Amino acid sequence: MMQYLIIDGMLSGTGVRDGTAGGYLDLENVGLSADLTKRIESWLVAYESAHYSQFGDKAENDRLDQEGIAIAMLVRKEQPGARVEYFSNAQMRKLPFDLS
Numbered sequence: 001m002m003q004y005l006i007i008d009g010m011l012s013g014t015g016v017r018d019g020t021a022g023g024y025l026d027l028e029n030v031g032l033s034a035d036l037t038k039r040i041e042s043w044l045v046a047y048e049s050a051h052y053s054q055f056g057d058k059a060e061n062d063r064l065d066q067e068g069i070a071i072a073m074l075v076r077k078e079q080p081g082a083r084v085e086y087f088s089n090a091q092m093r094k095l096p097f098d099l100s
Helices: 034-052 058-078
Strands: 004-008 016-018 083-088 093-095
Touching: 004 058, 034 058, 058 083, 058 093
Parallel strands: 004 083
Antiparallel strands: 004 016, 083 093
16 A cells, blocks of 8 residues: 655644544654654654744745755655645645645
8 A cells, every 4th residue: 555645844743644543643654764854853853933923024934945845855855655645734724736
């Protein structure tokens, strides 16, 4: 069965959600590189700050979503058999992206 991963910056999440079963995955068990795992963790800290600011800074929200999409693209490259999507918590919707 194909793995379905959703990248999101939800408060108290790990950044990678199981799109089929629900719930967050332990980054150590997803099979990502150490560099990408650290990048996700840093992005989550920044997203948490935006959350506590009630996503009031649109430019920062856009920057965080662009970083989230970049992370999703890297996850897709590191997990080529997986379906990977990005969910913006600031906009509360999935944002489409492609690898081109």
